[in-house]
Amino acid sequence: MDDRKVKSSAKSFKLFTGVLAVTIAALFMVSFAAPAVAAGEKMSTLSGQVIAVDPYAGTLTVKSSGRNEASMGLFTFATDNMTSIVSCAQNKALRDIGAGQDVTVTYHEEEGKLFADIIEKKLTLALACIYP
Numbered sequence: 001m002d003d004r005k006v007k008s009s010a011k012s013f014k015l016f017t018g019v020l021a022v023t024i025a026a027l028f029m030v031s032f033a034a035p036a037v038a039a040g041e042k043m044s045t046l047s048g049q050v051i052a053v054d055p056y057a058g059t060l061t062v063k064s065s066g067r068n069e070a071s072m073g074l075f076t077f078a079t080d081n082m083t084s085i086v087s088c089a090q091n092k093a094l095r096d097i098g099a100g101q102d103v104t105v106t107y108h109e110e111e112g113k114l115f116a117d118i119i120e121k122k123l124t125l126a127l128a129c130i131y132p
Contacts, residue, residue, distance in 0.1 A: 076114065079094055
């Protein structure tokens with residue numbers, strides 16, 4: 001067997017296992033990253049389009065894509081260092097989200113304020129996760 005093929009095959013295997021390990025680690029972190037919410041607080045999920053992001057204030061404003069009139073509207077979520085922001089099973093920062101992007105926000109309400117626990121950036125193409 002040609003030495004170059006062996007090196008290329010070994011390099012591909014290392015790349016594959018590295019990507020696999022990072023993906024598994026990210027999924028593991030996401031599953032435990034949501035902060036513990038006090039008993040009795042209800043977690044909710046909202047999908048919609050980002051209208052505004054303020055990384056300095058730590059806020060995200062989303063226009064709901066609800067199915068009925070009652071669930072449609074603008075929602076502003078507070079974020080903190082416990083908020084998990086994910087895209088393609090990779091951790092992201094609030095500054096990585098832009099207006100016009102579709103997101104799903106898992107949140108809880110506390111004293112009339114909405115707190116984002118998990119923000120997931122949705123991508124329109126499945127291949128976008130393979131070739132970021």
